[in-house]
Structure formats: C-alpha cells, structure tokens
Amino acid sequence: MSAAEAVTDGAGGPAAEFWLVVGTGLAGRRIVGELTDACERLLTGRYKVVHTDELLLGVHGGRLTLHDLDGAPLAAPAVAYARMSSALLSTDREITLLRHLEAMGTVLLNPTGAVLACVNKFWHLQQLAVAGLPVPDTRSYADAPLAKVIDAGVPEPCVVKAVRGQQGRQVFLAPDAAMLRAVQGSLKDDSPYVFQRYVAHSHGRDLRVVVVDGRAVAAQVRSAADGDLRSNLALGGTAELCPGRYPAGEELAVRAAEALGLGVAGVDLLFEPDGGFTICEVNVHVGWRAYMTEVAPAVVTACRARLDAVGGAGAGIGPGTGPGPVSGAGPVT
Structure with a gap:
C-alpha cells in the first residue's frame, strides 16, 4: 500500500x-x-x-x-x-x-505561534525588537489602570492603538498626555492599548509590502484621505503600486516576516526622515487588491x-490512525 x-x-x-x-x-x-x-x-x-x-x-x-x-x-x-x-x-x-x-x-x-504573535500588536513588536529590527518606541501594560499608565509617562505626541484593533479602528493621534487624560474614560477597556512614538514624517502614509516565502511579491505606498493619520484603504485611503522602488523597505519587510515565522505577511512600514524605515505592524491575514495579481x-x-x-499525501486520519498525544503545539491564551 x-x-x-x-x-x-x-x-x-x-x-x-x-x-x-x-x-x-x-x-x-x-x-x-x-x-x-x-x-x-x-x-x-x-x-x-x-x-x-x-x-x-x-x-x-x-x-x-x-x-x-x-x-x-x-x-x-x-x-x-x-x-x-x-x-x-x-x-x-x-x-x-x-x-x-x-x-x-x-x-x-x-504556523499557529506566528498567527498568535500577529493578532496582538504588542506581541509582534516584542519579537521584532528582540530580533533587532526597528520598531517605534512603545509603552503598553497588562492590568494597570489606564490613568496610571498615562501618568507614568507615554511618548508625546503618541499614536494610540488597541492591541486587538483592525483596519485602522481604535487608532488615533494624541498630541500630549493631557489630551489622553481627557479622553481615557471614553476608551474601551476590553483590551490594553499601545502608545507609540509618532513618526511625523510618515503621517498619513506608509509602505505596505506583501511577503511570501521570503520574497517581497508586491509593494504599494498607501496614503490617507483628508489628512487622516491612518492610511488604511478600508478607511478611504489610496494606494500606488511601487515594486522595487524601496528595496531597503522590501528587505526589512522580508526580515520582519522571517523573524515572526510567517510564510505570508503584510508588513506596514513607516517612512523615517533619514530615508530609512520603521516597522509599524505585521499582518498575518493580509489583504490585497485585485490588481495585485x-x-x-x-x-x-x-x-x-x-x-x-x-512528499505530499495526508498527515493523518481519524480514530486510531492519527499521531499520538499533542506535544510542542503552539501556545494558547
């Protein structure tokens, strides 16, 4: 057989x-x-x-x-x-x-562990920083009251993000800690927030690189609508394809995907004034436009x-024929 x-x-x-x-x-x-x-x-x-x-x-x-x-x-x-x-x-x-x-x-x-790392915006920043890749200075917390987190010091100005936010939702620019104190009571508390250094040079635009198997297969500059901070296309932003225009950015995106163990990733990069890039975030379930064929x-x-x-073929089947007890499976929370 x-x-x-x-x-x-x-x-x-x-x-x-x-x-x-x-x-x-x-x-x-x-x-x-x-x-x-x-x-x-x-x-x-x-x-x-x-x-x-x-x-x-x-x-x-x-x-x-x-x-x-x-x-x-x-x-x-x-x-x-x-x-x-x-x-x-x-x-x-x-x-x-x-x-x-x-x-x-x-x-x-x-892999499961890589998926988990990207679901939480702070988790993948942890791994990227340990790998020595450029990420924004960031503050976050576990159970501390939000008011005390702000009083302890956050970057000013800062970009505020919910750790489980998607498509630019629950993201805003806070000019200073006083503004954060004024609005903190209205912020949802179902998950923590991250407070990141504001990269003014990249306001309203970023470089999205789609990485597949260690190769940048697509790249586009995304620009926000109406002066918004967020360049997400889901919020009305526009995009311009730019494969090969920013080789340093594409190389950094490949390294980010590799550091997280992702075979497929969408890496969002911020433009720095010196011509370099900082990793904004990495998306595991990356979307792409129809023209990115x-x-x-x-x-x-x-x-x-x-x-x-x-070598192909299936991994295992039902009763009595699959592998033995689980060992080394990815973490759960």
Whole structure:
C-alpha cells in the first residue's frame, strides 16, 4: 500500500494533500476566489477548500481525530494555508483548529505561534525588537489602570492603538498626555492599548509590502484621505503600486516576516526622515487588491513547495490512525 493509500484508508476516498482553510465570514470573498483559482491551476487534484464550520475535532483512544459534519473521518492535509478574520480570531475556536492540524502533522504556511504573535500588536513588536529590527518606541501594560499608565509617562505626541484593533479602528493621534487624560474614560477597556512614538514624517502614509516565502511579491505606498493619520484603504485611503522602488523597505519587510515565522505577511512600514524605515505592524491575514495579481499564485506556489518538501499525501486520519498525544503545539491564551 502506498503512503497516499495508507493515509486515506477509511477516510471516505482520496485525501486532499493541501487544504485552503477558510474562516467564518470569508466564504465567497474575492481573495478566497483568487486563491482557489490559483490552486486549480497549480495544485490540480491535490487541494480542497475547507471551511472552519465544517470540521469536528476530537481525541479517540489517545489519538487526535478529524471528522466532517456527517461523522466521516477526514485525513489531515500535509500542508494548509488558513484565511481567517483577525478581528474574529479566537483561541477557543480558530487557534484550537490550527493547533489540532499542526499536532496531526500538518505543515501550516503560517504556523499557529506566528498567527498568535500577529493578532496582538504588542506581541509582534516584542519579537521584532528582540530580533533587532526597528520598531517605534512603545509603552503598553497588562492590568494597570489606564490613568496610571498615562501618568507614568507615554511618548508625546503618541499614536494610540488597541492591541486587538483592525483596519485602522481604535487608532488615533494624541498630541500630549493631557489630551489622553481627557479622553481615557471614553476608551474601551476590553483590551490594553499601545502608545507609540509618532513618526511625523510618515503621517498619513506608509509602505505596505506583501511577503511570501521570503520574497517581497508586491509593494504599494498607501496614503490617507483628508489628512487622516491612518492610511488604511478600508478607511478611504489610496494606494500606488511601487515594486522595487524601496528595496531597503522590501528587505526589512522580508526580515520582519522571517523573524515572526510567517510564510505570508503584510508588513506596514513607516517612512523615517533619514530615508530609512520603521516597522509599524505585521499582518498575518493580509489583504490585497485585485490588481495585485502576483500574490495569490505566489501563495499557492509556496504551499506547493512545502508539499514537495514533505512528499505530499495526508498527515493523518481519524480514530486510531492519527499521531499520538499533542506535544510542542503552539501556545494558547
């Protein structure tokens, strides 16, 4: 019996070697469609689009299992790439699924630990700073009262961000600590904030670099609308493609993705007055515009390279045939 036959035996037919895992609310989105089209061209007959609400996770006889909603056992794929909403990401749901797949032997293009690091804006700053990469001077906290955090000293002026904010939401510029004291009572307290050095030279613009497998495959300068601090396109900003225009920025973006262990990342860089760059943040579930046609094929090519490296075939199947107990799986909070 071949390796492929061994991992699909009892799993209801041939197993897909690669899964494109699609999270809640993302079915039918353009980017999922682009990735699916690229899979059809580059991984014909080897892939499957799997939605997170179609899977059942389990443990049977000390082994990890996967089933569909009809109760049929599923083989874990050899390689998977997950497209999920960072805003909705939960350690009890999506992260649990990613841990389960990794523990069953699946190679994730963006490993669980790297996904977790990017969900929290301060977590990935920690890792980037330890790696010696340029990040803004930043203050944050765990349980301290916000008023006392401000009194203890924050950069002035500073950019204020919720650690779990997305698409420019819960981000604003505070000119000084007095203004922060005036508004701190109106700030949501469901998660901490970071207070970062304001890079005035980059006000309302940044360089977004999409990195795939250690290579900058797309770059664009994003500019805010109406003098806003935030250059997010979701808030009405504009973008100009600029591949190769800022090689130092693209190189820094590649190093940032590497430091976090990401196979796919969107790295946002701030322009410094001396011509250099500072890393603003790194996005694990990076979006891209329809005109950035090189991104989806690059992502699927990276997945195919990992399939070739592991020899294809599934990672493991249901009751009694998967790997043993979990060890070394990524952290949860």
